[in-house]
Amino acid sequence: MNSIQNIQQLREFLTVYNTLSERCFNACARDYTTSTLTKDEGSCVSQCIDKQMLVNRRFMLVFAEQAPKALFKQGEQSPTEAIKSASATKSEPVSPPESTQTAIVEEKQFVWETISIENTNFQAMSIISEHGFRMDGRRPAQIRNINTRLGLNRNAEGSCYLEHGNTKVLCAVYGPYEGKASKRLEDRCAIVCQYSTTTFSGLERKNRPRGDRKSTEISRLLEKAFESVILTESFPRSQIDIFCEVIQGDGSNLAACVNATSLALADAGIPMKGIASAATCGIVETKPIVDLTSREETDLLPRVTLATICGRDEVILVELQNRLHIDHLSVVMDAAKATCADVYECLAVVAQQHLKACAPILGN
Amino acid sequence: MEVHISDDEKLFLISGVEQDIRNDGRTCADFRTIVLERGVLSGTNGSCRVQLGQTTDVLAGIKLELESFDPAAEKEAKQPMSFHVDFSANASSQFAGKGGDQYGEEISAAFQVAFSRSLDILPNLSKTLLAEGYRWKINVDLSVLQWAGSVPDACSLAIIGALSDLEIPEVEVAPDDGGKVSIVLKRPRTGGNMRDEEVPVAMWKLDVQSCPMLLTVSKIGSANLVDCSPEEECCIRSQLLIGVAKNLNDDDYDITCIKQHGGGLLEMESIQDMTELASKTAGGLYQAIEKRLKTEEKRKPGHSFLL
Numbered sequence: 125m126n127s128i129q130n131i132q133q134l135r136e137f138l139t140v141y142n143t144l145s146e147r148c149f150n151a152c153a154r155d156y157t158t159s160t161l162t163k164d165e166g167s168c169v170s171q172c173i174d175k176q177m178l179v180n181r182r183f184m185l186v187f188a189e190q191a192p193k194a195l196f197k198q199g200e201q202s203p204t205e206a207i208k209s210a211s212a213t214k215s216e217p218v219s220p221p222e223s224t225q226t227a228i229v230e231e232k233q234f235v236w237e238t239i240s241i242e243n244t245n246f247q248a249m250s251i252i253s254e255h256g257f258r259m260d261g262r263r264p265a266q267i268r269n270i271n272t273r274l275g276l277n278r279n280a281e282g283s284c285y286l287e288h289g290n291t292k293v294l295c296a297v298y299g300p301y302e303g304k305a306s307k308r309l310e311d312r313c314a315i316v317c318q319y320s321t322t323t324f325s326g327l328e329r330k331n332r333p334r335g336d337r338k339s340t341e342i343s344r345l346l347e348k349a350f351e352s353v354i355l356t357e358s359f360p361r362s363q364i365d366i367f368c369e370v371i372q373g374d375g376s377n378l379a380a381c382v383n384a385t386s387l388a389l390a391d392a393g394i395p396m397k398g399i400a401s402a403a404t405c406g407i408v409e410t411k412p413i414v415d416l417t418s419r420e421e422t423d424l425l426p427r428v429t430l431a432t433i434c435g436r437d438e439v440i441l442v443e444l445q446n447r448l449h450i451d452h453l454s455v456v457m458d459a460a461k462a463t464c465a466d467v468y469e470c471l472a473v474v475a476q477q478h479l480k481a482c483a484p485i486l487g488n
Numbered sequence: 489m490e491v492h493i494s495d496d497e498k499l500f501l502i503s504g505v506e507q508d509i510r511n512d513g514r515t516c517a518d519f520r521t522i523v524l525e526r527g528v529l530s531g532t533n534g535s536c537r538v539q540l541g542q543t544t545d546v547l548a549g550i551k552l553e554l555e556s557f558d559p560a561a562e563k564e565a566k567q568p569m570s571f572h573v574d575f576s577a578n579a580s581s582q583f584a585g586k587g588g589d590q591y592g593e594e595i596s597a598a599f600q601v602a603f604s605r606s607l608d609i610l611p612n613l614s615k616t617l618l619a620e621g622y623r624w625k626i627n628v629d630l631s632v633l634q635w636a637g638s639v640p641d642a643c644s645l646a647i648i649g650a651l652s653d654l655e656i657p658e659v660e661v662a663p664d665d666g667g668k669v670s671i672v673l674k675r676p677r678t679g680g681n682m683r684d685e686e687v688p689v690a691m692w693k694l695d696v697q698s699c700p701m702l703l704t705v706s707k708i709g710s711a712n713l714v715d716c717s718p719e720e721e722c723c724i725r726s727q728l729l730i731g732v733a734k735n736l737n738d739d740d741y742d743i744t745c746i747k748q749h750g751g752g753l754l755e756m757e758s759i760q761d762m763t764e765l766a767s768k769t770a771g772g773l774y775q776a777i778e779k780r781l782k783t784e785e786k787r788k789p790g791h792s793f794l795l
Contacts, residue, residue, distance in 0.1 A: 296578040323629040324549030333574045367577035372531050
């Protein structure tokens with residue numbers, strides 16, 4: 125990648141250089157008797173270069189402003205089309221002086237070529253290095269470190285703090301208690317979930333911690349998932365509240381919430397079919413990568429969040445972001461299932477250790 | 489967390505505090521144990537977590553933002569900090585949904601007032617104004633993770649902690665075309681053969697010695713209390729939120745705002761007594777914070793704070 129870029133840069137530089145020298149020669153060189161520049165020619169050249177450089181700089185500024193927009197709203201267009209269509213809108217605000225037009229047109233095309241080369245290799249190059257490592261040094265099938273602490277919230281029946289690398293989630297479980305009459309079910313308990321993120325959790329500051337479309341969607345997903353894990357028939361006419369707060373989000377937020385919630389439910393002593401575990405997986409050029417970070421969660425990369433019970437084949441939640449090719453589906457699902465099993469092992473150890481630590485208090 | 493206590497328990501509590509003895513053994517002017525940790529979140533420009541008595545737990549995170557404003561529209565310079573307090577549903581199920589919004593907004597507004605003169609109070613805050621029309625906006629966001637009384641007190645300690653942890657990049661301002669300015673991060677040359685973008689950006693820190701804080705002073709029976717527990721909050725007749733700032737010139741404490749929370753009536757003399765108690769407590773708190781900020785160890789990157 126580096127060498128391609130270098131060659132591109134060199135070629136670009138040479139074009140600018142050659143165009144400049146040819147134009148200067150045609151416009152300013154009048155005296156062919158000496159091998160050095162005369163005084164007049166010298167000043168003429170420096171003026172020309174100044175002019176050229178100013179226009180060039182201005183052009184690059186506008187380009188830098190417009191290029192990211194073109195890259196991110198591709199939709200149906202292929203990368204090259206998107207850039208070409210962007211160029212149509214882009215060339216309007218800048219109207220360079222007539223005399224420098226030709227040089228600039230050439231310059232422009234070269235920049236497009238560089239961008240389109242980068243863009244086609246964009247996914248594979250930036251996410252997995254040529255040596256097979258990801259940006260944070262992990263292998264494609266490696267999960268981040270999981271750290272947990274149970275029972276740190278004294279007001280809640282069960283609580284859990286869980287870290288997946290830099291993703292930090294706090295979960296509290298309240299209940300089962302006699303909840304609101306409007307939510308009451310005669311044959312089983314109602315599960316109420318709330319997913320919220322602190323306003324400083326992401327890269328950009330958010331204005332609202334909850335209530336936006338994304339948070340509501342994740343809340344409903346968690347609700348549905350845990351309705352099929354908790355033995356809801358054991359608590360008719362009651363309610364269990366699950367509150368997840370993402371303190372710091374660095375990718376795989378939903379998976380971290382599922383993991384934190386199942387540990388918090390275990391801490392609360394609520395009967396379940398098993399400990400649920402979840403993982404987010406993506407696919408880069410037919411190679412699955414697991415436990416994505418926020419830098420890997422791009423708009424281009426398809427990603428699947430899968431949750432299973434006890435790492436077995438009982439799926440309780442599947443969520444897909446972006447488009448995934450049908451041929452890749454089985455690969456991603458297999459990788460996700462395997463990762464869920466791995467995560468389950470970690471969670472099971474945590475739950476067992478916590479139970480052992482509680483044994484003296486419980487009197488056994 | 490809703491606390492229900494009986495009339496007899498209330499009577500016991502009230503007659504206790506009138507003799508300067510509280511249920512947990514403190515006197516009326518005592519705070520619970522304070523735990524203050526800084527630099528807990530790597531994704532923020534400054535962060536702090538404060539625990540009061542191991543039950544009230546507040547997390548503060550600061551995000552900086554380069555803000556452009558219209559200098560003609562502002563008569564006098566606006567202070568660059570904005571506060572937002574959010575009650576996490578984790579703290580109590582009564583805060584689920586919009587449950588905590590009202591109290592959160594009330595506290596945020598009180599902080600906004602308490603800090604309204606902060607350009608005059610904090611010695612180097614005016615450095616956040618970069619050029620005509622550009623300034624650093626300091627977004628201070630607080631999340632209440634556990635709730636057991638005295639949230640404003642915990643919040644103000646967390647704000648001071650986070651502000652002292654905040655690192656603001658140094659910038660170079662150069663005039664540009666059309667009367668605009670270009671703002672570039674300042675990277676001091678160290679002499680090594682690093683590329684320009686690898687040189688770390690120079691940072692500066694705020695001086696928080698005199699940072700305003702918001703204290704709750706509550707009237708229970710005839711006594712004035714600071715840092716109430718949830719049981720004591722059930723017996724409150726009237727509560728004041730008092731903004732106190734250290735005056736660096738004469739080592740005294742200025743009152744920056746007073747706000748009543750909840751109902752109840754107060755006599756003029758009581759208000760006098762309560763503000764006096766607030767500035768007395770503030771003195772102790774400023775000392776304790778200063779000591780803590782000096783002695784606190786720098787955390788390693790990747791430190792996980794709740795474990």
